[in-house]
Amino acid sequence: MTRSGPRPCGDRALLFEAGSAAEVAAIVAAVRAAALPEVTELVPAARTVLVEVAPGAGLERVRAAAGDADAATGRLGTGTLHTVPVTYDGEDLDLVATTAGISVDEVVALHSGAEYTVDFCGFAPGFGYLSGLPEPLQQPRLESSRSAVPAGSVGVADVYSCVYPRRSPGGWRLIGRTDMVLFDPAADRPALFAPGDRVRFEQR
Structure with a gap:
């Protein structure tokens, strides 16, 4: 769904690039839904999402979770x-x-x-x-x-x-x-x- 694969940011984070706000929302929703205990930061921006994990944790499950994102169903507005x-x-x-x-x-x-x-x-x-x-x-x-x-x-x-x-x-x-x-x-x-x-x- 993203325009290209995620970019590594050091050994503890991935930066996902998206083509629209709907894609950003979908990535955020997919990572949240996966409820990965290793995720310590989830930072959406206009067309990117940065996901950081705890020291020593791998990034494979984050990459897999974001790969399941669907822009047609992603919706960020579910909070307070x-x-x-x-x-x-x-x-x-x-x-x-x-x-x-x-x-x-x-x-x-x-x-x-x-x-x-x-x-x-x-x-x-x-x-x-x-x-x-x-x-x-x-x-x-x-x-x-x-x-x-x-x-x-x-x-x-x-x-x-x-x-x-x-x-x-x-x-x-x-x-x-x-x-x-x-x-x-x-x-x-x-x-x-x-x-x-x-x-x-x-x-x-």
Whole structure:
């Protein structure tokens, strides 16, 4: 299913390359379903999956499990469901509506009416890339990134939505904000979102 065989990363990990988000989800689902005790890390990204095993463990069973992945049935979004309250007053809300050729109310209805999956995390601690964005809201990033985006900002870019977990630079189109804490380094689970979790946005 993958475009080529997995690439070794040292003697304890394999990097699988996929052609789509569905293939990534299928690989993750297949490795999880195998319940291999030697697997210590399973890290999905946009088009890759890194699987690491414990010291001294072999990689053969990981390779075999991923080989059983089926993109037609793979589905990553089976984890915890998070409901995120959002005030839709972002700086780019009018821009998103104009680009989509719809009203601001329709932008809010589309964004809050969808269910999203945390495909992978990256860019900053706790920053999840949320797939499931309705097609009219799939728009490019801003031409120039902002030097500082406030924590809790809700944005859209390309095929994803996001919530900025902390103040940071960013070029996503901002449509709202939330007071929910997405990253707390002092917590037992610092990042609220994990790959495979589901997210719904609720207008407040």
